Amino acid sequence: MSTDAADTETAGLDALTPAFYRRLGDDLFLPTLQTQGAWREDEQHMGPVSGILTHAIDAHEPREGMQLARISFEILGVIPARASRVEVRTTRPGRTIELVEATLSVDDRVAVRAQAWRLATHDSAPVAGVELDGIPGPDELVPWEGTDTWRGGYIRGLEFRVDPHRRPGRTLAWIRTPNALVDGETCSPTADLVRLVDTANGIAVRVSPDEWMFPNVDLAIHLFREPVRGWVGFDTRVSMGTTGLGLTSTTLHDELGPVGRAEQVLTVRRLPG
Template sequence: MTSDATPSPSPAPSPGEGVEHGLDVAPAFYRRLGEDLFLPTVHTQGAWRPDEQHMGPVSGILAHAIDLHEPQEHLQLARVSYDILGMIPARPSRVTVRTTRPGRTIELVEATMTVDDRPVVRAHAWRLSAQDSTPVAGVELDPMPGPGDFPAWHGADTWEGGYIRGLEFRADPERRPGRTRTWIRARNPLVDGETCSPTTDLIRLADTANGIAVRVSPSEWMFPNVDLTVHLFREPVRGWVGFDTRVTMGTTGLGLTSTTLHDELGPVGRAEQILTVRPLPGA
C-alpha cells in the first residue's frame, strides 16, 4: 500500500475560534513550555466539551514522554495502557515519567499527566527487548485496503472540536453503525518544533477509534471511554493509520470499542476501549 501526498497543516481557526476558551492556535497539538510542561492548542480540543483535551493528543504526549525517558535502543514499546481519571482541562499540562520496574529485557514505565495539580491521565507502558524472531513470525489479523482505495470522510460532520477538524479521514463506503474500516492521519505535529517516533505518531490517533464507528448519535447519547490500551507486535511506519473497528454496546450501560491497528505495510497491533454508555442530558 502506498501513501498519498503529505497532508497540509490544518487551516487557521476562524476568528474567535479557540481563543474564547484560551487555547493557543500554534500549528501543533502542543507547545512545550518547559522540561515537563506543555500548552495544549486548539488542535487538542475535545468533542464532548470545548474546554477539554481530546484523549488522542493526550495519549500521544504521554507516549512521547515515555519515548524520551531513559531510552534504550534494545527496548521497544509493546503495550501502553491509559486510565482516564476525569475530564482533561485544556490548560497547561505537566507530564511526569518514572520507571517502576527496571530491567535489561523487560521494563515497566509509568507516565502521568497533571492539570492544575490534579492527575487526569495515567499511563503504564511495557518496554520489551528486541531480538530476531523471524523464524516464528506470523500474523493472524486480516489486512485492509489502503487509504487510496477509500473515499474521503468528514469526521467533523459527526463530531465537534479542533482535534477532529485537524484530521484527514478515508473511510470504507460500506461502513455502518458499529463497524468501519477507516484510515486517518493528522495534519499537525504533536509538539511544535519536535519530531516524535513513528510509534507515538500512531498512538496519538488510536483513541479516535471510538468516534468512527458510532452505533448511536453523539447528540443523543454519551459513550466516552474511560481507558485505552494499545498492544503492538512491531514498530509501525510513519504515515496513514488504519482502523478496523467494531463497537459493541451492552444492555446495562457498558460498551467496548475494539480495533485492529494498521500502518501502510499491514496490521501492527490492537486497541481496546471500555465505554460508559448513557443518554445525553436534555437530548
C-alpha cells in the same frame, strides 16, 4: 464568525500553532486548539494526550534494543485544556523487560495515568506470522468529514478515508494529520501512531453523539512491531451492552499491514433533554 474563531474565543486556545502542544519547560506543555475535545470545548481530546505521554515515555531513560509493546491509559476525569505537566518514572526496571509509568496533570491533579511495557528486541523472524486480517489501503476508501459528526479542533485537524459500506458499529478507516505532536519537535513513529488511536471510538459510532454520550474511560494499545510513519488504519467494531457499558475494539494498521490492537471501555449514557 468562523467555527475556529468561536472555539478560540470560548476556550482561550492557541489557534495559530500547527501542533498539538507547545513545550513550556522540561515537563510542561501547553495544549493548542488542535487538542480540543469533541465532548467539551474546554477539554483536551485523549488522542493528543496519549501521544504526549508516549513521547515522554520514549524520552525517559531510552536504551537501544528496547521496544514499546503495550501502553495503557486510565482516564481519571475531564482533561482540562490548560498547561499540562507530564512526569515519568520506571516502576519495574529490568535488562530485557521494564515497566514505565507516566502521568499527565493539570492544576496539580492527575488527569491521565499511563503504563508502558518495553521489551528487548530479538530475532524472531523464523517464527513470525500475523493472524490479523488486512484492510484496503487509504486510496481504496472514500473521504469523510469527521466534523459532520463531531465538534472540536482535534477532529477538524484530521484527514479521513472510510469504507463506503460502513455501518453503525462497524467500519474500516484510515486517518492522518499534518499537525506535529509538539511544536518544533519530532516524535517516534510509535508516538505518531498512538496519538491517533483514541479516534477509534468516534469513527464507527452506533448512536448519534447528539443523543447519547459514550466516552471511553481507558485506552489499551498492544503492538507486535514498531509502526512506520504515515496513515494509521482502523478496523473497528463497537459493541454496547444493556447496562450502560460498551467496548470499542480495533485492529491497528500502518501502510505495511496490521501492527497491533486497541481496546476502549465506554460509559454509555443518554444525553439529558
